[in-house]
Amino acid sequence: DAKTTQPPSMDCAEGRAANLPCNHSTISGNEYVYWYRQIHSQGPQYIIHGLKNNETNEMASLIITEDRKSSTLILPHATLRDTAVYYCIVQDNFNKFYFGSGTKLNVKP
């Protein structure tokens, strides 16, 4: 079962930073937080993942709180093509990904 809760939708202006929150208060010490996104009728696309330290790659930054009970995905300069459903997932000990309902990010011009 999904261990995460996310707001159902968010709006963001094009060119601005999009900050997507995720709560995972029951996360265990060795479980990773992953972020994927899904554009309509496509397979999910990997964005970033982390354990306890903040992470950054060419797509996004991931900020994980010190107690690891929540995290925020940051898209620094959102574009219209970033409109998608964003999923925050806690990978279980069997390497499985259980998807929650995700956040629909609407990037507006």
Added chain:
Amino acid sequence: GAVVSQHPSRVICKSGTSVKIECRSLDFQATTMFWYRQFPKQSLMLMATSNEGSKATYEQGVEKDKFLINHASLTLSTLTVTSAHPEDSSFYICSASGGAIYGNTEAFFGQGTRLTVV
């Protein structure tokens, strides 16, 4: 990132027939593959996990005799929907995990297969 390919991308079949969906990892060896189903406006639901050379493990409520999974090699897993009915119409997505380059936990997803049973 790694490439996972699904085939076919779309399929329409008659009620009562069986349909096979292939999932291939093109540039890495997938020790584990996962199969998901997604109904319109819903999230992905994990159906089963398959490890190369062993039987798949199914999530609660998923009929193993209806959704046959084979993972005969490190680059190929297949899902066969047997005796398909209109309620099996859905978007089926596979993901693959494994390979030293990418670590043993990251998963990459195929583009999905849209199954319509008429």
